[in-house]
Amino acid sequence: xxxxGLRYRxxxxxxxxxxxxxxxxxxxxxxxxxxxxxxxxxxxxxxxxNAKSTHWLSRQHRHELLRQLFINARLAxxxxxxxxxxxxxxxxxxxxxxTSRAPILDLNGRVRPVRMVLQPGDDGLSDIYYQEAGRHNDxxxxxxxxxxxxxxxxxDIRKPAFRYLAPAFPLPSELYLGELTNEDQLRxxxxxxxxxxxxxxxxxxxxxxxxxxxxxxxxDAQVWSFxxxxxKDAWSLxxxxxxx
Numbered sequence: 001x002x003x004x005g006l007r008y009r010x011x012x013x014x015x016x017x018x019x020x021x022x023x024x025x026x027x028x029x030x031x032x033x034x035x036x037x038x039x040x041x042x043x044x045x046x047x048x049x050n051a052k053s054t055h056w057l058s059r060q061h062r063h064e065l066l067r068q069l070f071i072n073a074r075l076a077x078x079x080x081x082x083x084x085x086x087x088x089x090x091x092x093x094x095x096x097x098x099t100s101r102a103p104i105l106d107l108n109g110r111v112r113p114v115r116m117v118l119q120p121g122d123d124g125l126s127d128i129y130y131q132e133a134g135r136h137n138d139x140x141x142x143x144x145x146x147x148x149x150x151x152x153x154x155x156d157i158r159k160p161a162f163r164y165l166a167p168a169f170p171l172p173s174e175l176y177l178g179e180l181t182n183e184d185q186l187r188x189x190x191x192x193x194x195x196x197x198x199x200x201x202x203x204x205x206x207x208x209x210x211x212x213x214x215x216x217x218x219x220d221a222q223v224w225s226f227x228x229x230x231x232k233d234a235w236s237l238x239x240x241x242x243x244x
Contacts, residue, residue, distance in 0.1 A: 059216070059222075062153060062154065063224055065104050066153075066212075066224065066226060067226055068102040068108075069100050069102050069103070069104065069114065069226075070100070070210055070226035070227065070228055071102075071226070071227060071228070071229065072100050072101040072102035072108075072229075073089075073098055073099065073100050073101075073206065073228050073229055074088075074098075074099040074100060074101055074111055074233060075087040075089075075206055075228070075229055075231075075232045075233060076088075076099075076232065076233040077232070078138065078139045078140045086200040086201045086204055086205070087200045087205065087206045087232070088113065088138065088139040088200065089198060089199075089200040089206045089207065090198065090199050090200065090201070091162060091164060091197065091198045091199075091210075092162070092196065092197045092198075093118075093161045093162050093163070093196045093197070094117070094118040094162070095115060095116060095117040095118060095162075096115065096116055096162055096164075096198075096210065097113065097114070097115040098113070098114065098115075098206075099111060099112070099113045099114070099138060099139070100112065100114050103132050104130060104132070104151070105132050105149050105151065106132065106135075106149075110135065111138075112132045112133055112134075112135065112137070113132070113133040113137055113138060113139070113143045114130065114131070114132050114133070115130075115131050115133075115145070116128055116129065116130050116131075116153065116162075117129050117131065118160050118162075124158065125156045125157065125158060126156075126157055126158070126160050126214075127152060127153075127154065127155050127156070127157070128152075128153045128154040128157070128160060129150055129151070129152055129153060130150070130151050130152075130153040131145055131146075131149060131150040131151075132145075132146060132149040132150075133145050133146060133149075134146050154214070156217050157214040157215060157216055157217070158214065158215040159213070159214060159215050160212065160213070160214035161196075161212075161213055161214070162196075162210065162211070162212055163194050163195065163196060163210075163211040163213070164194070164195050164196075164197070164198040164207040164209070164210055164211070165192055165193070165194055165195075165207050165208040165209040165210075165211070166189065166192065166193050166194075166195050166198070166203060166207055166208070167192060167205060167207070167208050168189055168190060168191050168192050169187060169188050169189055169203070169204075169205070170188065170189075170190050171188040183202055186202055186203065187202060187203050187204060192208065194211070195207075206228055207228060208227070208228065209225055209226060209227050209228065210225070210226045210228065211223060211224065211225050211226075212224045212226075
């Protein structure tokens with residue numbers, strides 16, 4: 001029995017309509033799509049940055065190996081075919097060969113003849129290979145290059161070239177340039193000069209610096225410069241180099 005004065009009222013619970021649900025889902029989907037696009041773009045940028053950083057570290061590592069290779073060049077004199085003594089260093093724009101105490105594939109301190117060879121490809125890209133000779137090899141006793149001591153140093157680079165800074169070597173006053181052979185005339189210069197070739201048997205001394213220029217895989221121009229020692233070995237015939 002209902003009490004007088006009390007009135008019951010049915011409460012109406014109102015939910016979302018189908019249209020409202022579809023609109024909400026559409027907005028949510030757009031937000032998720034925007035977030036996923038931003039995440040994907042950020043992930044792509046991170047991957048490119050990480051790849052570029054890894055490539056940079058790898059390139060710096062190779063640069064340091066070459067710097068050690070050149071700064072530890074062994075400049076002892078060898079008796080040449082014309083009975084002149086000179087260091088072992090012969091090179092042009094596509095390859096170079098000398099002797100170093102810091103071979104990349106052997107223990108630091110072991111003396112090995114080393115060389116770098118540029119190999120161009122058909123696609124306009126080039127590779128640079130590094131190779132070492134056998135132990136106890138030198139220019140005086142002969143050089144035997146070992147096939148298993150050859151590695152890829154730089155890959156897929158463009159326009160690579162080697163250059164060599166020849167030291168100043170003024171013509172002595174007692175010599176007349178016109179009386180020298182064409183080969184002997186190559187030896188003398190009043191100032192330092194960058195050359196596309198180098199032969200210590202002709203120039204009588206090693207270069208001051210070696211330069212390797214190329215364009216890397218990212219399209220950035222690179223110029224690597226390496227200085228050679230300024231003194232000859234203690235057992236060398238000619239002693240210390242001149243101050244240039």
